[in-house]
Amino acid sequence: MSQSAGVTIVNVGYRSTNYWVVSAGASRLLVDLGFPGTMGMMRASLRRMSVPIEEIRYGLATHYHIDHAGAAQELKLAGVQLLVMESQVTAIPLMKTWTKPRDHYLDITRHDNTTVSFAESRALLGQLGIPGEILPTPGHSDDSVSLLLDDGSAFTGDLTHPALVGEDAARVVSESWRLLRDHGASRVYPGHGPVRPIHAE
Numbered sequence: 001m002s003q004s005a006g007v008t009i010v011n012v013g014y015r016s017t018n019y020w021v022v023s024a025g026a027s028r029l030l031v032d033l034g035f036p037g038t039m040g041m042m043r044a045s046l047r048r049m050s051v052p053i054e055e056i057r058y059g060l061a062t063h064y065h066i067d068h069a070g071a072a073q074e075l076k077l078a079g080v081q082l083l084v085m086e087s088q089v090t091a092i093p094l095m096k097t098w099t100k101p102r103d104h105y106l107d108i109t110r111h112d113n114t115t116v117s118f119a120e121s122r123a124l125l126g127q128l129g130i131p132g133e134i135l136p137t138p139g140h141s142d143d144s145v146s147l148l149l150d151d152g153s154a155f156t157g158d159l160t161h162p163a164l165v166g167e168d169a170a171r172v173v174s175e176s177w178r179l180l181r182d183h184g185a186s187r188v189y190p191g192h193g194p195v196r197p198i199h200a201e
């Protein structure tokens with residue numbers, strides 16, 4: 001667990017994927033939302049890390065791939081409001097095309113989510129007592145977003161290092177990292193692997 005400015009961060013991840021709970025006291029945001037059909041594992045992990053599920057006000061997927069948003073609808077049924085960024089709306093219905101019946105994926109309903117623009121994100125996070133914003137960070141996918149806290153913590157999902165992608169994608173990926181750095185990102189909380197300092201340009 002890490003802490004700064006009254007905001008705490010815990011990892012409730014499993015299966016080599018990080019799911020971050022960002023909390024201002026009992027006001028909590030879950031960043032990335034579990035594999036399909038794994039609500040039991042999610043509940044156990046939340047319990048283990050002493051996070052009451054009813055205190056999670058919103059769930060945000062960094063992008064709509066099954067390891068990051070597969071249990072979104074299950075979380076909604078457990079009372080977690082789904083926070084959808086404007087650039088993610090069209091990605092949601094594509095999720096089911098990547099799942100197999102054995103995944104037990106529950107399709108995400110679209111009429112009951114909270115959809116906001118990036119410009120509105122700071123005010124919404126402010127309602128939770130979490131100082132920060134949500135930025136569009138495409139590259140790994142068009143719908144990829146990052147949560148950036150004002151203390152420099154950046155939740156980047158699967159945004160890759162520019163050196164690890166092809167030339168075309170590298171430009172988009174580099175732009176996304178630049179945006180994060182320009183907005184003060186210093187520490188990366190990735191979708192997979194350990195927390196690390198942001199790389200130099």
Ligand SMILES: [Zn+2]
Nearest residue numbers: 063065140158
């Ligand atoms: Zn992905």
